[in-house]
Amino acid sequence: MKFDELDAQMRIYETSVDCCVLPGIYMVARIDGRNFTRLTKEKGKFETPFDNKFRDLMVETTKHLMDCGFKVIYGYTESDEISLLFDLDIDVFGRKIRKYNSILAGEASAKFSLLFNDIGVFDCRICQLPNRKSVVDYFRWRNEDAHRNALNAHCYWMLRKENYNKKDAASYIEHKTTFEKNELLFSYGLNFNGLPNWQKRGVGLYWATEEKVGYNPKDKVEVKVKRNVIRIEYNLPMREEYSNFIEKILEKK
Numbered sequence: 001m002k003f004d005e006l007d008a009q010m011r012i013y014e015t016s017v018d019c020c021v022l023p024g025i026y027m028v029a030r031i032d033g034r035n036f037t038r039l040t041k042e043k044g045k046f047e048t049p050f051d052n053k054f055r056d057l058m059v060e061t062t063k064h065l066m067d068c069g070f071k072v073i074y075g076y077t078e079s080d081e082i083s084l085l086f087d088l089d090i091d092v093f094g095r096k097i098r099k100y101n102s103i104l105a106g107e108a109s110a111k112f113s114l115l116f117n118d119i120g121v122f123d124c125r126i127c128q129l130p131n132r133k134s135v136v137d138y139f140r141w142r143n144e145d146a147h148r149n150a151l152n153a154h155c156y157w158m159l160r161k162e163n164y165n166k167k168d169a170a171s172y173i174e175h176k177t178t179f180e181k182n183e184l185l186f187s188y189g190l191n192f193n194g195l196p197n198w199q200k201r202g203v204g205l206y207w208a209t210e211e212k213v214g215y216n217p218k219d220k221v222e223v224k225v226k227r228n229v230i231r232i233e234y235n236l237p238m239r240e241e242y243s244n245f246i247e248k249i250l251e252k253k
């Protein structure tokens with residue numbers, strides 16, 4: 001068989017399940033650390049439940065993903081996960097899902113591993129969201145997930161410090177209400193509301209334009225140049241205010 005014939009024949013097997021996201025549908029990628037419970041405990045020895053150094057690794061990885069060839073209009077990170085909202089009209093790789101999943105997981109793993117000096121692997125999935133409301137709801141979901149995780153993690157580690165074993169600490173908080181969890185922390189002298197917002201709400205990253213004074217050596221004059229920079233928000237709003245924040249990002253593009 002000639003190579004061209006063989007090539008055409010085999011491509012069918014490779015591309016038969018290639019799905020593309022339809023035009024007019026928003027895409028959000030969620031990238032999540034693989035086995036990071038172990039990585040944060042054994043390889044990194046990060047502070048529990050939250051560590052600034054780990055947060056910074058995730059923020060730097062998010063920044064990289066926002067500037068690696070995909071038009072990302074908003075990045076969000078909490079715990080070991082990153083969400084990326086793409087421009088509605090993005091058309092790189094013909095919107096083929098397998099390209100986004102494999103490249104973004106690869107870029108995230110490579111960047112994180114370089115920063116961490118050890119292997120850190122991420123997976124990636126694409127959510128297809130039919131309208132602006134579902135995009136807002138998606139980010140509200142992750143924002144509120146961050147809040148719940150933070151409360152549970154602080155309770156868990158507080159009990160562990162008080163000599164509860166893993167199982168007892170987990171089962172103690174399992175059936176407690178939000179109010180009771182807040183009370184539990186308070187009884188040990190920790191005011192949950194006073195904790196840094198990035199722990200409870202995650203971190204948001206978005207593009208902004210900045211004016212910079214440069215120098216034109218040919219004309220020997222100072223010139224103002226505009227450049228796009230990534231802004232990092234460590235104090236994201238919550239609930240309706242966060243919905244409005246996401247709406248504004250969707251409108252700005």
Ligand SMILES: Nc1nc2c(ncn2[C@@H]2O[C@H](COP(=O)(O)OP(=O)(O)OP(=O)(O)O)[C@@H](O)[C@H]2O)c(=O)[nH]1
Binds near residue numbers: 033037041048054055
């Ligand atoms: N010590 C520490 N751990 C963190 C921090 N942020 C996230 N983690 C850990 O990262 C893990 C993320 O949870 P998951 O993604 O559900 O668990 P995983 O082990 O990565 O499992 P898979 O995602 O299914 O592979 C949790 O166990 C957190 O404790 C941090 O700032 N400090």
Ligand SMILES: [Mg+2]
Binds near residue numbers: 034035
């Ligand atoms: Mg994970």
